[in-house]
Amino acid sequence: MANTITILPGDGIGPEITAQAELILSRVDELYGLDLRLQRARLGGEAIDADGTPLPQATVEACQDSDAVLLGAVGGPKWDNIDKAKRPERGLLGIRKELKLFANLRPAQLFPELQHACLLRPDIVGQGLDIMVVRELTGGIYFGKPKGEEIRNGERVAYNTMIYTESEVRRIARVAFETAMKRGKRLCSVDKANVLEVSQLWRDVVTETAKEYPEVELSHMYVDNAAMQLVRDPSQFDVVVTSNLFGDILSDEAAVITGSIGMLPSASLGRHNPGLYEPIHGSAPDIAGEDKANPLAAILSVAMLLRYSLERADAAKTVERAVQAVLREGYRTLDIMEEGATQVGCAEMGRLALERLGKE
Numbered sequence: 001m002a003n004t005i006t007i008l009p010g011d012g013i014g015p016e017i018t019a020q021a022e023l024i025l026s027r028v029d030e031l032y033g034l035d036l037r038l039q040r041a042r043l044g045g046e047a048i049d050a051d052g053t054p055l056p057q058a059t060v061e062a063c064q065d066s067d068a069v070l071l072g073a074v075g076g077p078k079w080d081n082i083d084k085a086k087r088p089e090r091g092l093l094g095i096r097k098e099l100k101l102f103a104n105l106r107p108a109q110l111f112p113e114l115q116h117a118c119l120l121r122p123d124i125v126g127q128g129l130d131i132m133v134v135r136e137l138t139g140g141i142y143f144g145k146p147k148g149e150e151i152r153n154g155e156r157v158a159y160n161t162m163i164y165t166e167s168e169v170r171r172i173a174r175v176a177f178e179t180a181m182k183r184g185k186r187l188c189s190v191d192k193a194n195v196l197e198v199s200q201l202w203r204d205v206v207t208e209t210a211k212e213y214p215e216v217e218l219s220h221m222y223v224d225n226a227a228m229q230l231v232r233d234p235s236q237f238d239v240v241v242t243s244n245l246f247g248d249i250l251s252d253e254a255a256v257i258t259g260s261i262g263m264l265p266s267a268s269l270g271r272h273n274p275g276l277y278e279p280i281h282g283s284a285p286d287i288a289g290e291d292k293a294n295p296l297a298a299i300l301s302v303a304m305l306l307r308y309s310l311e312r313a314d315a316a317k318t319v320e321r322a323v324q325a326v327l328r329e330g331y332r333t334l335d336i337m338e339e340g341a342t343q344v345g346c347a348e349m350g351r352l353a354l355e356r357l358g359k360e
């Protein structure tokens, strides 16, 4: 049966990087006979321009009918001043919610070839940096109600609600424990239980869920401490599980200290397919259309798509090996450029990876 993949190129550098990712996907299809059917839909700013909404119904339906979704990036200065409810980011939040993608997997790892780019001291990173942040993605303060803005006592007030049900916490905790089982069997749950009721519930439910996974060593950490420990000694972390807002912040921190945020993919998963795969970096409007973007995060997102949605770890490894090969041979896009390396543009980087696909 055909596997349908919907590509959402989005805004800024999104179209350039997904174009390269699409070429890789098509070649993987030829190599592994995956019977892929690729289709495109609009999300974010490009959808606002064409359809008047950041998340057209046709896009929701195309994604729902797919086995997996590959996204570039959304947003840009062009849409920064429009009504908050119609901004490109709403499209992204909306598609996560529509597809019930409650689990966001964001790996932060150091590529051996790019060690020089790491922001931490060599003695700190020498201990290792390979973390999987599991972020809850469809609940918490991002979606909690009540929310709004109004006048009280003659002044403007605005509010959001950080709320979790125990079933929401349990299902993300299970994803995190399962992830830990496949990695180093250590899980750190991050919250603010010293202050917030919602975090106390989070901590209680994660602790209860731990009984199902006796092999996993569970620890808890307050979010302020976690932010500090990430730069002080990232080697203490294997899998980190946390709520939507804390995960938004900590996953950026974890990714940027590797020095290669342009290299990192992510997966957003629900109970069933389709999963959604996207680079961690944003739409980088400042370099859009200049063939300077790094397509490797999008290409590595294809690897995650193959691994999680199509359950083809073999094909995923082939893609990852092709990326390692181009790095090993010294090819770099601007964001990861170093002395002695060969600088290439987005399309050339994609072509080099494609050429090495299945030959490593």
Ligand code: IPM
Residues within 6 Å of the ligand: 089, 090, 092, 093, 248
């Ligand atoms: C991310 C982004 C989004 C988020 C924005 C663009 C809505 O920062 O994917 O981390 O906050 O979740």
Ligand code: MG
Residues within 6 Å of the ligand: 248, 249, 252
């Ligand atoms: Mg973010």
